[in-house]
Amino acid sequence: MWGGRFATGPDAIMEEINASIDFDQKLWRQDIRGSLAHAAMLAETGILTKEDVATIIAGLKKVEGEIESGAFTFSRALEDVHMNVESNLKDKIGLAAGRLHTARSRNDQVATDMRLWVRDTLDEIDGQMADLQLAMAEKADTYAGAVMPGFTHLQSAQPVTFGHHLLAYVEMLGRDRSRIRDARARLNECPLGAAALAGTSFPIDRHMTAKALGFDRPTANSLDSVSDRDFVLETLSAASICAMHLSRFAEEIVLWSTPQFGFVRLSDAFSTGSSIMPQKRNPDAAELVRGKAGRVFGALQGLLTMMKGLPLTYSKDMQEDKEGTFDALQTLSLCLAATAGMVRDMQPDLKVMKKAAGLGYATATDLADWLVRVLKMPFRDAHHVTGRLVGIASEKKVGLEKLSLAEMQAVEPQITDAVFAVLGVDQSVKSRVSYGGTAPANVRKQARRWLKQLSK
Numbered sequence: 001m002w003g004g005r006f007a008t009g010p011d012a013i014m015e016e017i018n019a020s021i022d023f024d025q026k027l028w029r030q031d032i033r034g035s036l037a038h039a040a041m042l043a044e045t046g047i048l049t050k051e052d053v054a055t056i057i058a059g060l061k062k063v064e065g066e067i068e069s070g071a072f073t074f075s076r077a078l079e080d081v082h083m084n085v086e087s088n089l090k091d092k093i094g095l096a097a098g099r100l101h102t103a104r105s106r107n108d109q110v111a112t113d114m115r116l117w118v119r120d121t122l123d124e125i126d127g128q129m130a131d132l133q134l135a136m137a138e139k140a141d142t143y144a145g146a147v148m149p150g151f152t153h154l155q156s157a158q159p160v161t162f163g164h165h166l167l168a169y170v171e172m173l174g175r176d177r178s179r180i181r182d183a184r185a186r187l188n189e190c191p192l193g194a195a196a197l198a199g200t201s202f203p204i205d206r207h208m209t210a211k212a213l214g215f216d217r218p219t220a221n222s223l224d225s226v227s228d229r230d231f232v233l234e235t236l237s238a239a240s241i242c243a244m245h246l247s248r249f250a251e252e253i254v255l256w257s258t259p260q261f262g263f264v265r266l267s268d269a270f271s272t273g274s275s276i277m278p279q280k281r282n283p284d285a286a287e288l289v290r291g292k293a294g295r296v297f298g299a300l301q302g303l304l305t306m307m308k309g310l311p312l313t314y315s316k317d318m319q320e321d322k323e324g325t326f327d328a329l330q331t332l333s334l335c336l337a338a339t340a341g342m343v344r345d346m347q348p349d350l351k352v353m354k355k356a357a358g359l360g361y362a363t364a365t366d367l368a369d370w371l372v373r374v375l376k377m378p379f380r381d382a383h384h385v386t387g388r389l390v391g392i393a394s395e396k397k398v399g400l401e402k403l404s405l406a407e408m409q410a411v412e413p414q415i416t417d418a419v420f421a422v423l424g425v426d427q428s429v430k431s432r433v434s435y436g437g438t439a440p441a442n443v444r445k446q447a448r449r450w451l452k453q454l455s456k
Contacts, residue, residue: 018316019076023323027081030116032064034109034192035085037212039100047103047202052096059093060085081113082106103204105196107226107314112192114321116213118235121329122184126177128336129242133173134454135343140166141447145440147425148263148353149362156360159425162348164438167446172245179238187231190215194225197313227313229303229321236300236325239332240293246335247293253286253342263353264346270338285342289335296332299324357425361390361400366422366431375414385412399423 036057043053063085066072078084090097140163150160190210193200199222206218219225256263270285302324306317364386371382388411393400401423408415421427433439 015076018079020080020319020322021074021076021078021084023326024081024110024319025074025084026322026326027110027113027117028067028085029064030113030120031081031085031109032060033116033213034112034209035060035100037209038104038192040212041205041208042099042102044208045203045205047204048099052099055093055096056089056100059089059097062092063088080106080110082109103195103200103202104192105194105226107196108191108194111194111226111228112190112213114229115187115189115191115215115231118231118325118329119184119187119214121333122180122235125239125329125333125336126180126184128333128340129173129177129180130454132336132340132343133170133177133450135340136166136170136173137447137450137454139163139343140170141444141451143348143350144443144447145429146348146350146353147357147429148348149357149359150438156356156362158365159357159362159428160432160438161429161440161443162350162353163440163443163447166343167443167450169245169249170450173242176238176242176245179241180235183231183234183238186234188214188216189219190217191219191225191228193218194222197226198222223313227310227318229307229318232321232325233300233303233307236296236303236328239328240297240300243293243296243332243335246339247290249339250286250289253346254283254290257281257283257286257346261352261356262349263356264348266342267345267347270342270345285338289338292331292335296328299328354425358399361393363400363423363425363428364390366428367400367419369431370419370422371412371415374416374418375412 039048039053039056039060042048043050048056063072066088072088074081074084075087078087086097086100089100142163143166144161144163146162147159148162148165149156150158150165190206190213192209192213193204193206210216210218219228253264253266255261257266266281266283266285270283271281272284273281303321306320310317367389368379368382368386371377371385372379375382377385389400389403389408392407392411393403396403401420405415405417408419422431429438429440431439433442436442
């Protein structure tokens with residue numbers, strides 16, 4: 001490939017460190033798509049004859065078919081996917097294959113391939129995120145009124161509903177999808193034609209190749225075109241945030257499925273056992289989703305570290321952008337699929353959740369709100385009165401609703417027996433009618449809004 005400048009071949013260790021075909025063969029579809037667009041443009045501009053280009057296109061189709069069928073053998077001696085495709089094309093069509101590389105470089109070629117691959121993958125991941133949102137919204141609609149404890153500091157805070165809790169993650173995934181789509185929009189410029197770094201003296205039509213490959217426009221600066229990996233960094237950043245969201249939900253599934261919580265049960269399909277303890281049901285799918293987030297984060301940090309010291313334009317360091325990116329996005333895809341499976345599979349224990357919702361004086365805020373709303377008490381005073389009543393109930397080891405009216409009036413004489421209507425968990429969640437609140441009617445409305453939106 002570049003032997004004209006060198007008298008001998010590379011050392012075996014050099015070949016080992018230099019070859020990327022073991023991982024960049026994943027780009028073969030994108031590489032052939034880019035070559036087909038480039039060849040068509042070379043014919044249209046008269047840079048190559050239509051006869052040569054027809055031969056090249058037919059040959060590329062044959063190469064594509066062989067790779068698709070598994071009959072193609074990738075060679076490490078040829079370094080990368082680009083040279084493997086070109087070498088095989090030469091075997092099929094002869095000297096015309098060498099003309100395909102006119103007015104381009106592997107620098108703009110790999111930048112184009114990588115943008116195409118990332119774009120394709122983002123579209124797939126966006127679809128998976130939507131499927132997980134759908135699974136959660138369906139479950140939220142079903143359990144819009146199922147009372148459970150809401151937590152701060154992992155301590156019982158106020159009653160909420162299971163549907164409301166799930167919709168929180170639907171909102172997170174909505175933001176994740178927005179970030180993914182923003183990243184896709186920004187990456188959708190075509191580097192092809194920037195050549196090695198300075199552009200080319202051939203009269204190419206970069207707008208034609210950009211359009212043929214589904215890009216919005218060609219990139220505007222040839223130096224930036226071949227050295228930019230912002231689109232990968234942005235994608236990995238968005239992927240990392242999504243992986244973090246999935247990890248948070250996975251942690252909750254791990255907690256909820258313990259005997260100490262007992263809020264949900266996963267079926268055998270998403271649980272494993274123990275080699276020594278026959279009673280165990282381990283939520284390993286959730287634990288692995290939680291653990292695999294670190295791989296996604298690591299890919300982002302690795303690429304940031306690799307890029308931070310690179311001068312313009314292309315350096316071989318940039319070959320290291322691929323393995324981490326491929327692994328991170330494949331990992332995210334697997335985690336999204338596993339989480340959607342767990343959501344559809346898990347069954348909540350409504351009685352256990354409702355009982356837990358009443359623990360820890362979770363309706364104390366409802367009592368304080370009642371004092372403000374009915375007795376017109378300043379909230380800070382109501383907070384103080386409620387705190388004293390919680391202290392009394394705690395000493396007696398009973399819930400607030402078990403205190404007598406006389407005990408309450410000993411702290412605040414104006415309290416009437418109407419207060420008991422707000423001390424139940426069902427009344428608590430029904431009262432949270434503010435927009436975005438946990439009232440079952442709100443939750444159903446939001447769940448159905450999402451279901452309608454996702455159905456489009």
